[in-house]
Amino acid sequence: MASTHGTPPVFDNKVIAWIDHRLPIFSYLEKEYHTFPTPRNFNYFWNFGAIATVMLVVMIATGIVLATNYTPHVTMAFDSVERIMRDVPSGWLIRYLHMNGASFFFIAVYIHIFRGLYYGSYKAPRELLWILGVIILLLMMATAFMGYVLPWGQMSFWGATVITNLFSAIPVVGQSIVDWLWGGFAIDNPTLNRFYALHYLLPFVIVGVVALHVVALHVHGSNNPLGIDTKGPQDTVPFHPYYTMKDGFGVAVFLMVYAGFTFFAPNFMGDPANYIPANPLVTPTHIVPEWYFLPFYAILRAIPDKLGGVIAMFGSIGVLFLLPWLDTSRVRSCTFRPIYKWFVFVLVIDVVVLGFCGAHPPEGFWVPLAQLGTLYYFFHFLILLPILGKIERPLPLPPSIAESVLKKAA
């Protein structure tokens, strides 16, 4: 690589120079994470990609350590987790870090996605970057779902039963697919074992897709809050030290909130029913997934038809894949889209409301509310975005980032 990219870098240290000549890790790091020209006008929303990466590393580290003490058998899984909590040195800490880490991983990723939606980071030439991101989201959801089954509590068992039963909605082959997923006629030991193997595997697949995601990003560089392309060195700063330090600060603040929950409210985001060992003969009063799945759960239950609900739930992620083509506006950032920016906030409120609907049993006003929320969600992506892009009159874009920054300082 070094031989095709201009003059090779010179290193003072002989050992580093020897390695780099044979495997250019150091010049790669120097180019991509030191001198890499990054827009100078990032706001703190741009921290969350780095924060998500840190959370991925934390989840893998805590997960591997938990795996040294966990037993993936239906008779021993629950007890092995309790042994980790009570007998294994620092086990309670590693377990709570992993449990709350999942929630904070999703918090970081959801804020990261919001940034993409508001500032148009999914638009050309970053469509594939966005699609890779949606793939990462799907992999995270699969990993989190399977991970939640492993403690083998009541909610582990019944949540898994409900979600795997969804596939029986597929006509003709549905039930066969479900039996194939289960490895039996109900969620039981074969299911637990395969979920454990896959839960261990998928995070490393996520690492691979994250690598592709970052490589895709570095081809054209990052978007920025103004949504306009960088025009030269006056619009950028080197990634190190400006964004290594800013990301470091952001990561530190995020970790403090994460630590706050882990140490002082470790079960706040969880369901107490999962501290009851799984009982295939007794269904809990309310089957509720973890908070990060609630909006999708609400969409699933909003459609009265079983297959319709499944299609709507998967469709709600499916529309994200199509987003770069659904949005017809030629302006990236909502800063310059005076009408659409309000609809982005409406979408956020819609998703939060859907979350509350998912948390409640589908009774009373929650039912029409979830249906309204689902309707708005699909309206936003499939109707509003294509039409608004064509009829909205955007605000005039600044000529360059540097000029916009200088004007603000004046």
Place this chain on the structure above:
Amino acid sequence: MASPSIPAGGHGEPSRRDFLMVATGALGAVGTIAVAWPFINNLNPAADTLALSTVEVNVQPIQVGQAVTVKWRGKPLFIRHRTPEEIKTAEAVPLSELRDPQTDNSRVTDTAKKVRPEWLIMIGVCTHLGCVPLGNKPGDPKGPYDGWFCPCHGSAYDTSGRIRQGPAPKNLEIPPYLFTSDTLVRVG
């Protein structure tokens, strides 16, 4: 606004920047250790393993000339109620004849320094390559020194569990034990 305690630097004097770099580095090092420690400590034996690291044995049912094998820390523990002949034979061996010189007396002393020559408590693992020597069960061959015999490579131990013949380098290990009463011994 120059701070009097942190000089601006120059001519070899540490600057504000140097101070910040060192302070951050030191805090970073402390933070790294604080984060790494639970992960490393995690691999230490857990509470249930530690609970099994001490075992209490009631030796009253063991007759003179009888021996029992108890599992302790995953390994066999030989507890033998020695006969007076076995004790006399063991005490009579000159130290110069032993590959690993130890008096019989020192091998039957508990952690409270009380000597009970009739109770020989040893870890039943051959000090050569780790097989369990024969001689603790009735009918087992006891080897040429009337103690224990390891069938793997022919190590022979005497009535005090000391190595007399064969490739083993050391005597059978004596664990820390304490007689909490005349009939109850706590090992480990």
